[in-house]
Amino acid sequence: MSKNRVSRRQFLSYSLMGVGGFMISGTLMPMLRFAVDPVLQKSGIGDFTPTPQKVDELTDTPVRVDYTIKDRKDAWYESDVSYTAWVYKDGDAIIALSPVCKHLGCTVNWGSEGHPNEFFCPCHAGRYTKNGANVKGTPPIGPLDEYEVMVKDGLLYLGGTKPNTLV
Amino acid sequence: MLNKIYDWVDERLDITPIWRDIADHEVPEHVNPAHHFSAFIYCFGGLTFFITVIQILSGMFLTMYYTPDIENAWKSVYYLQNEVAFGEIVRGMHHWGASLVIVMMFLHTLRVFFTGSYKKPRELNWIVGVLIFVTMLGLGFTGYLLPWDMKALFATKVGIEIAGSVPFIGEQIKILLAGDSEILGAQTLTRFFAIHVFFLPAALLGLLAAHFVFIRRQGISGPL
Numbered sequence: 001m002s003k004n005r006v007s008r009r010q011f012l013s014y015s016l017m018g019v020g021g022f023m024i025s026g027t028l029m030p031m032l033r034f035a036v037d038p039v040l041q042k043s044g045i046g047d048f049t050p051t052p053q054k055v056d057e058l059t060d061t062p063v064r065v066d067y068t069i070k071d072r073k074d075a076w077y078e079s080d081v082s083y084t085a086w087v088y089k090d091g092d093a094i095i096a097l098s099p100v101c102k103h104l105g106c107t108v109n110w111g112s113e114g115h116p117n118e119f120f121c122p123c124h125a126g127r128y129t130k131n132g133a134n135v136k137g138t139p140p141i142g143p144l145d146e147y148e149v150m151v152k153d154g155l156l157y158l159g160g161t162k163p164n165t166l167v
Numbered sequence: 168m169l170n171k172i173y174d175w176v177d178e179r180l181d182i183t184p185i186w187r188d189i190a191d192h193e194v195p196e197h198v199n200p201a202h203h204f205s206a207f208i209y210c211f212g213g214l215t216f217f218i219t220v221i222q223i224l225s226g227m228f229l230t231m232y233y234t235p236d237i238e239n240a241w242k243s244v245y246y247l248q249n250e251v252a253f254g255e256i257v258r259g260m261h262h263w264g265a266s267l268v269i270v271m272m273f274l275h276t277l278r279v280f281f282t283g284s285y286k287k288p289r290e291l292n293w294i295v296g297v298l299i300f301v302t303m304l305g306l307g308f309t310g311y312l313l314p315w316d317m318k319a320l321f322a323t324k325v326g327i328e329i330a331g332s333v334p335f336i337g338e339q340i341k342i343l344l345a346g347d348s349e350i351l352g353a354q355t356l357t358r359f360f361a362i363h364v365f366f367l368p369a370a371l372l373g374l375l376a377a378h379f380v381f382i383r384r385q386g387i388s389g390p391l
Contacts, residue, residue, distance in 0.1 A: 038354065039342045074352035077237060105328040106321075141332075160349075 048150045048157040053087060055151050058094060062086040062110045062119075062130065065096070067158065085147050085158055086110050086119070088130070090166075096147035097132045098161050103139040119144065131166040143167040192383070197390035208282075209387070211275035216375070218268040222306075223368065225261040233313065235360035237353050240315035265307055272303055284388040292381040299374045302367055309363035315356060323359070324351055 006014075051067035065085045071078045084107070085096040097119075099107045106123035114120075118135070119128035127135040132144035146166070148159030177183055196202045198209040232247035232254075234240055247254045276296065279285055285293035312323045331341035346354025 036343060038346045038348070039339050041348070072350075074237075074347065074350045075354045077353040103328075104325040106325070 048148070048152075048159045049083075050152070051085070051156045051158055053156040055094065055154055055156055058087060058089045058156075060089055062088040062097070064110070065156065065158075083158075087156065090131075094149045094151065094156065095131070095166065096149050096156070096158055097164075098145040098147060100145065101126050101140060102134060102142040102144065108144070132164045133167040195387055195390075198387055208274075208278045211271050211278055215268060215271040215275050218264050218271060219371070219375070221260055222264050222268060225257050225264065226364070226368075228257055229261055230364065235313070235357050237315060237356055240313065240356060244314045261310075265310060269303060269307060272300060276300065282388060282391060286388075289381070289385055289388065292378060292385070295374055295377050295381065299371065299378060302371045302374060306363060306367045306371070309359040309367065312356065312359045313363065320351065323355065327351065327355075 049067055049069050051065050053063070053065045053067075063086070065087045066082055067085070068080050068082045070080050072081045084099045086099060086108075087094065087096045089095070099109070099119075101108050101121040101123065103121065103124055103126045106121050106126075108119040108121045108126070108128065110119055111117065112120045112122070115127065117130065119130075119132070120126070121140070124139045126140040127138045128140065128144055129135065132146065134140040134143055143164035143166075145161040146164050147161055150157040150159065198206050200207045200210065229247065232243055232251060234243040244258070248258050249255070279293070279296070308323075308326055312319045327341055327345050330344055331337040333340055342348050344355070344358065345351050346358045
């Protein structure tokens, strides 16, 4: 028998706290895990999607390429969703930039009025150079994302986005 | 008749002290606009609560028609506004009340600030008030998405990007709000609905209760 005997009162208190803690965590744990499930899902870099853009026709000037991901899965909802990329050739490499502004997620345009030879975001006048680098002193805090690029049968295929590798 | 019912209940449950304690208290002269008209600045807190009650009631009724699903959300809002009797009024109450409650809350904050009412011993109530402010802004942000029109969608895209700019855990917060790492869609809408209709109102009611208990314990701050 150790010197520090557990009194009846302490024993009851520990038991109740243990059982209570078990019941509370047993109730809360499933709900919390349920709520954070999307955070723990792997962000699957999507498969490559064909675009209507012929690779031969690309030049060193960015062109707007609109394409559609068929049956994109959004939880229980599947639909065709259109995407946009700005694509140009840098030597032999094909560069496809995401049009999503890194300031607040508006959509940037190449060569809009008053802003030749740069990407311009109309929301807060964010500017990017051709390779997607954000112009210092404008709102964006990083360069435009790049799409994964693949060429098949002379057509451009685009995959998921990745951080800009050119800047 | 009503008196008899009241007496019958009071005899058994002794409810008089309860409502006396809640309702029967003095309003100091310096906060009563009947004495000094300038005391109307003390009304903004009560007006905030009054509009909050309207928001809760109109919101409860809106959910009788509203459907938090990307196929039907916009249609259900269109239907309840244009086809249902008084739909324009009920949605209007919720729509305009949402802006007005922020305005009233801001004026209340200014009043508390400029009368110095946040000072000892009322610091805790200021903190609770700031939490109420944040909760209200959260309610405004999550409610804005629910009609699922273009304005709502893009405002939420921008809002989620702002949430994503939090250092270190921004990406996690972003996904937790949107329900998906890439898509702002079906799961975002259901999440925002749940947050708007259950989580934040629950938090708000708890905070309001604390706010009111504090003010009853400490009393209204003295005249300037």
